[in-house]
Amino acid sequence: MIRTVAGLTALTFAALAVPPVTAADEETGFTPFTGYAAASEFSVVPRQGELVFFPCSQCHEFMEPDATIRELMSPHEVEFKHGQGRFWCYACHKLDNREQLVAVNGEPVSFDDSHLVCGGCHGLRHKDWAFGAHGKRQTSWTEDRVIYNCTHCHDAHDPVIKPREPMAGPGVRTGLERVAPERHEKPKVWQRRDSQEQKHEQ
Amino acid sequence: MSNDSQKAGDKFDQARRGFLEKLGKAAAGAGAASALPAPAWGGASFLEAFGDMFNKQYKKMTRKEIDAALSRIRRRALRQYGVEIDCDDTPPQENVVFGYAINISTCQGYRDCVHACVKENNLGRDSQVEYIRVLEMDQGTRNLEEADHYYDPDTVPVEGKYYLPVQCMQCDDPPCVKACPVEATWMEPDGIVVIDYDWCIGCRYCMAACPYWARHFNWSQPKLPPEEINTKTHYLGNRPRPRGVVEKCHFCIQRTREGGQPACMEACPTGARVFGNLLDPDSEIRYILENKTVFRLKEDLGTEPKLWYYTD
Numbered sequence: 001m002i003r004t005v006a007g008l009t010a011l012t013f014a015a016l017a018v019p020p021v022t023a024a025d026e027e028t029g030f031t032p033f034t035g036y037a038a039a040s041e042f043s044v045v046p047r048q049g050e051l052v053f054f055p056c057s058q059c060h061e062f063m064e065p066d067a068t069i070r071e072l073m074s075p076h077e078v079e080f081k082h083g084q085g086r087f088w089c090y091a092c093h094k095l096d097n098r099e100q101l102v103a104v105n106g107e108p109v110s111f112d113d114s115h116l117v118c119g120g121c122h123g124l125r126h127k128d129w130a131f132g133a134h135g136k137r138q139t140s141w142t143e144d145r146v147i148y149n150c151t152h153c154h155d156a157h158d159p160v161i162k163p164r165e166p167m168a169g170p171g172v173r174t175g176l177e178r179v180a181p182e183r184h185e186k187p188k189v190w191q192r193r194d195s196q197e198q199k200h201e202q
Numbered sequence: 203m204s205n206d207s208q209k210a211g212d213k214f215d216q217a218r219r220g221f222l223e224k225l226g227k228a229a230a231g232a233g234a235a236s237a238l239p240a241p242a243w244g245g246a247s248f249l250e251a252f253g254d255m256f257n258k259q260y261k262k263m264t265r266k267e268i269d270a271a272l273s274r275i276r277r278r279a280l281r282q283y284g285v286e287i288d289c290d291d292t293p294p295q296e297n298v299v300f301g302y303a304i305n306i307s308t309c310q311g312y313r314d315c316v317h318a319c320v321k322e323n324n325l326g327r328d329s330q331v332e333y334i335r336v337l338e339m340d341q342g343t344r345n346l347e348e349a350d351h352y353y354d355p356d357t358v359p360v361e362g363k364y365y366l367p368v369q370c371m372q373c374d375d376p377p378c379v380k381a382c383p384v385e386a387t388w389m390e391p392d393g394i395v396v397i398d399y400d401w402c403i404g405c406r407y408c409m410a411a412c413p414y415w416a417r418h419f420n421w422s423q424p425k426l427p428p429e430e431i432n433t434k435t436h437y438l439g440n441r442p443r444p445r446g447v448v449e450k451c452h453f454c455i456q457r458t459r460e461g462g463q464p465a466c467m468e469a470c471p472t473g474a475r476v477f478g479n480l481l482d483p484d485s486e487i488r489y490i491l492e493n494k495t496v497f498r499l500k501e502d503l504g505t506e507p508k509l510w511y512y513t514d
Contacts, residue, residue: 040484128514132486133305133494136473142461145486153473161472163357167313170351171330181350 039130042145045138045152048111056098065095081158092117092156118150250274259385260291260398260438268437271400275441282442283428291437292459294392300453300508301393301480302464303490304367307514308474311336311358311365318469319369322454323440324432326424333418333451334369334466368499369466370395370416370451371507381411387448393480393508394453396438404446413500414507417450453477480508 048054053075069088072078080087094102101109104120119126128134129150136153138146153161172178187195249256253274258267272289279287316334325331337349341364349366359365376395379387386401387408409417423445435441436456443449454464458477462468467475478487487510490496494512501507 040486131489131493132476132478133490133512134308134473134514136470137463137467137486139463139468140461141458141463141477141479141485143482143484148473153471161310163359164310164312165356166311166354166358167317169313169354170316170332170335172352173330178352181348183348 036127036130040132040143040145042130042147044112044115045146045148046112047114047149047151051111054099054111060098067095078157081160082156112149114156115150118156250277254278254400254444257400259401261388272437275435275437279431279442283426283431285428285431285433287431287433287435287441289435289437289441290456292456294390294394294459297479297481299393299480300372300458301478301487301491302372302453302509303476303487303496304509304511305472305474305476305514306364306366306511308472309336309365309367310472310474311338311353311360311363312471314469314471315367315466315475318465319451321430322432322457322465323452324424324426324435324442325449326420326422327427327430328425329420329422331418331420331424331449333416334367335415337366337368338363339366340364366499366511367466368414368416369509370453371414371499371505371509372451372453374506374508375504377411377413377503377505378408378417381407383407390438392459394438394455394458395450396452396455397447397449398438399441399443399447399449402447404448406448408448413503413505417448419448420445 053059067088067090083091090102092101094100094108097108099111101111101114101117103109103116107116109116115126115129119129125134129147132145132147135150136148138148150156254271257263257271260268263271268291272291275289276287279285279289313336316332316336319325319333320327323333325333335351336353337346337351338353338360339345339349341362344366353360353363372389372393372395374389374393376387376389379389379395383405384401384403386403387395387397389395404419406419409419420443424443426442431442432440434456436452436459439452439455454462454466458464464475464477467477476486476490478485480487480491482488490512491510494514496510496512498507498510
């Protein structure tokens with residue numbers, strides 16, 4: 001089962017990669033993702049240094065890798081909203097090396113390149129991000145593009161952005177009163193259609 | 203203009219300036235004689251205090267006159283707010299026309315951009331002038347008459363609503379420029395529509411001409427807490443403005459001409475704002491214009507806005 005998934009994603013990655021695909025690494029047998037053909041060059045803000053528990057080997061060096069699905073304990077109490085419970089840790093984290101993530105085709109990925117893991121499923125979004133239609137630039141608008149990683153904004157375990165309190169709205173000019181915008185409540189197209197049909201029946 | 207009449211004009215200018223300086227010194231002298239601490243206008247000379255009134259239009263000033271005006275602005279800020287500001291007039295970059303794109307699928311209506319803009323551009327804290335208005339509208343509609351920019355729920359985004367930030371569109375065929383009777387506003391080579399605050403007569407014709415409600419009038423001298431003044435200013439941008447002039451978004455000219463991001467883009471936590479060079483085919487904004495679903499506000503008016511909205 002896992003193999004078919006890996007095979008499929010390897011296909012998608014091959015389709016996305018630059019046409020003269022870089023040769024597969026002899027040791028690992030993985031074809032590295034080298035970016036999109038026409039995307040302007042960019043570098044990604046490193047993420048690894050911002051991780052609280054990094055390096056993970058501090059603890060995990062002394063622990064046996066355990067892939068069984070179990071209740072998570074501190075300090076890794078996470079609720080997997082991402083995928084609505086379909087994933088377990090090792091969909092993204094590498095079982096035998098906790099300092100790395102794992103792409104959907106099994107390729108090991110550094111935390112700094114975590115976008116490759118996200119892009120394995122969210123391909124179109126990843127493409128938009130690489131070309132600049134999604135995501136955020138760090139500084140400047142000029143040629144040197146430094147962009148934030150997916151995980152700078154999205155919590156990988158719960159990626160939906162939470163609603164937040166808005167900043168204060170504009171003040172009302174002295175002497176004026178705030179007027180609620182006029183709402184011309186009209187029936188929607190389908191509601192109008194329904195009432196017309198009723199008329200016909202009558 | 204022939205060389206002779208140019209010289210004559212210069213001579214007249216010199217004479218006028220000399221006269222004003224003498225007048226100022228005489229007045230200051232009179233002040234000293236009657237043991238007053240400083241002249242009533244607070245300046246060292248008459249020219250110092252009222253020099254801005256005799257400025258030419260920015261485009262017609264010589265380098266020397268611009269430098270004099272800039273240093274006068276600096277001294278005025280020091281007198282008025284006790285803050286040493288840095289005012290320059292960085293010229294536009296070659297082969298650059300600025301464009302802006304806002305992703306309305308991503309915009310959450312936080313209004314972080316609005317407040318970053320107020321701080322960056324030294325907007326009066328009491329005048330309720332804000333360059334950016336974030337409109338809240340029902341999903342599936344784009345009726346600006348039903349849009350609300352005073353929205354104030356506990357959390358945004360509200361279910362069933364979407365948010366559309368509106369600011370100066372930096373039109374390529376700007377109706378405000380056509381409406382100005384004194385040419386106090388014009389489009390720069392990099393596409394930014396700017397205002398010469400010293401040349402503006404405050405008639406507000408441009409405000410009536412603008413279909414986006416993007417221009418704002420200073421009914422009073424903008425009140426700025428000295429500690430909050432942004433000291434990096436530009437002659438055509440965010441320098442402290444006097445009372446009675448029109449102002450508007452200038453794509454943060456003091457930042458973007460030096461390669462920086464506009465303050466609203468920097469402040470946006472969602473990354474919904476994309477700013478860049480429309481002439482660079484590899485730029486992010488060109489990718490968006492060529493590959494995403496984009497629209498412009500009130501495009502049918504033919505003002506050719508350089509601010510696009512796009513959706514995922």
